[in-house]
Amino acid sequence: MGAAQNENSPPAVQTIANAEESPWSVKTVAMKVAGWIDRLGAVWITGQIAELSARPGARVAFVTLRDTAENASLQIMCPMKLLREDPAIKEGSEVVVHGKLSFYTARGTLALWADKIRAVGIGELLARIERLRKQLASEGLTDPKRKRPLPFLPGGVGLVTGRASAAQQDVLSIARARWPQVDFHLREVAVQGPGAAQAVIGALRELQGLAEVEVIILARGGGSVEDLLTFSEEALCRAVAACPVPVVSAIGHETDRPLTDDVADVRAATPTDAAKRVVPDVALERDRLHEMRGRSAAALRGWVDREQTRLASLAARPVLADPHAMLRARAEGLGGAQSALRRCLLGQLERERHTVAAAAARLAALGPAATLARGYALVQDADGELLRDPAQVKPGARLRIRLAGGVLGAMTTKEIP
Template sequence: MTHDSGTQDSGIKVGSVAEAPFAVHDISALLADYISRLGNTWIEGQISEVRETRTLTFMKLRDTQDESTVPIYMTTQALHDLNWKVEQGARVIIQAKADWWTKKGTLQFKILQIRSVGLGELMARLEALRNILAAEGLFAPERKKELPFLPRRIGLICGQNSDAMHDVIENSKRRWPDVEFVVREVPVQGPTAVRQVCDAITELDAIDDVDVIVVARGGGSFEDLLPFSDETLIRTVAACVTPVVAAIGHEEDRPLIDYVADYRASTPTDAARRIVPDVVTEIAQLRNLRSQMFRAVEIRLSAHAKDIATIRSKPALAHPSYLVEQRIVQVMNTRGRIGNHVLNKIDLLQAQLVGAQTALRTLSPQGTLERGYAIVRDHDGTVIRLSDSVASSQRLSVRVSSGEFDVVVQ
């Protein structure tokens, strides 16, 4: 026997031991009582199932980023009274109260209010998120990484056996046949898309020889592309070390991945054109460059040949002995001029010497003596110029042209 307090007459708490278990209806009633005390809550999600009966309409509300779902219901009359149609795939916000169905032992959420999340509201949310991420610098041009000229391997994230995958691979191989891909086929829409695309990006980023990652999808509706504007996905791309190319293929409403990616391709085909060079174009450019180099070398060689011919045409090189002979003539001429100059100089000096000798003879005392004159000196060597300066019996010295002798004054 149990009491309202949840204990038996023996004082044992019901449910605490095997000898005193709860009855199913008791535990169900306890859960109903507990859940009934929970308040109302607002929940956002996507309608995934709709099952309408005469009195109630049952639906599943699915998380927009995960596989989680919760059962919800509302009266069929209230559903019909709405001025918009609730259908599978619709994105809604509901005010609901948790409701435990005692007999079935199931939890349902009773819809008290339901609002449609319209396209305008979604776009406004994305614009607000875009502004926040831009303010953090995630879209800044200086963060963009250069794509490699010729990647060793290319990581490709796309839908299962999708056209986008074939477009990227086929167009890339058409441009560069030896290109290698590491492909990760994942859901690109739906509740698991964000998580699986993020996991694929992280996995490919960790592979050393994957030099660029392409996230590709062949367009779709605005709602289908919402995973590529998810904040978690955007931050995963921003943190990626490997350059990322976004090839979502939607021109009008660009998902936010286009802003954070290192390169935004308009289509998967455009991505193929960007990630690998065209081998035909490269070969043509190499041939053109080779031709230009050959022409440049030929022009240079021709110019040098003309210079050599000009040099060789000069007399010094055409007749090497000419320059020596010319120098010999110049040396001989110079030597002749020097010899004549020296001889002329000697003749001049000789003439000057003869003139000086003649003058010297004319002016020297010896010349005077030779003309019959004599020089008289006393014993001190003083020249006697006046007769009054000598005395009788004074001994004097007389110098004539041929010698010298003594005399005595009488």
């Protein structure tokens, strides 16, 4: 390692301008990269041990340190004595490492020589989880208002779980016992250890792309806090929150609460509880249907009985018992009114007749007919003008004489002295 570091120290060579006409050699580029990395100095990094290679008798162990949230890794070399000082350091452990990065120009590889390495304690892990929980809450990803209801009877159910795990058997057996026709789309992935979070994210994205999948279950059995760390990874939590399909988080037991429980649409206490929440019980639904049918039939019979009672009550009313009674009463009233009207008209006619007779008597007494009856006559000329003076006519004029018994025609002969 010491030789490598000497090899990677900044080159004491003349700086040559880089251009198409004067390109750098591979060694020059490697030396410059080594110089840049050397200036970075010692750093603290954290990650998960994905691979640990320690041959018996060797003084140096080779470790692949993987980022817990992203698909990135780094090679680390450390003295064997550092691993012996902390027995908790093994594959899958979360660790904090202090060391200096070096670029090996001969191979063009980057590695970190560690001088300190320790496993992350449970208290630090819990504190990290709580910080992330608060961050997700501040972004609204745990808000109950954004959680979606589960479909009553999903056409397809996605299940992400460990290979041949007890959680998988619990979900499948309980769900199929409740509804034998349920259609599961199973994705078996690693649910613990390096790369588990990315594997779960890949399965989640694959299932959400299937049109027939209407709900997805993330299921894992119980375990220690370290065993369940996969389901508190930030990348997985954000993938669950962004999933367009409702997600049920069924991780561990009732007392376990990884971060996927907070961002999922539904938190199930156990994988068995998830199966019960997602798939309805066919026997229970049949009992409910039978009960609802009975209640509906009873309600319908009650309604029919009430309506029959109302109809009987209406039919017993006089207006419906004898519909013509009202007509007869109205007819009698109308007959009385007609009789009264007839009597009124006849009385009025009789009074008017007497009035006319009296007027006629007065007219007869005062009219010319009575005068003519006493022997008087009315003389008119040919034009019908009443003559009152003999001077009004000339000899030979035609006259019309009206007597009580009729009319005579006459002609004047001469004037009578």
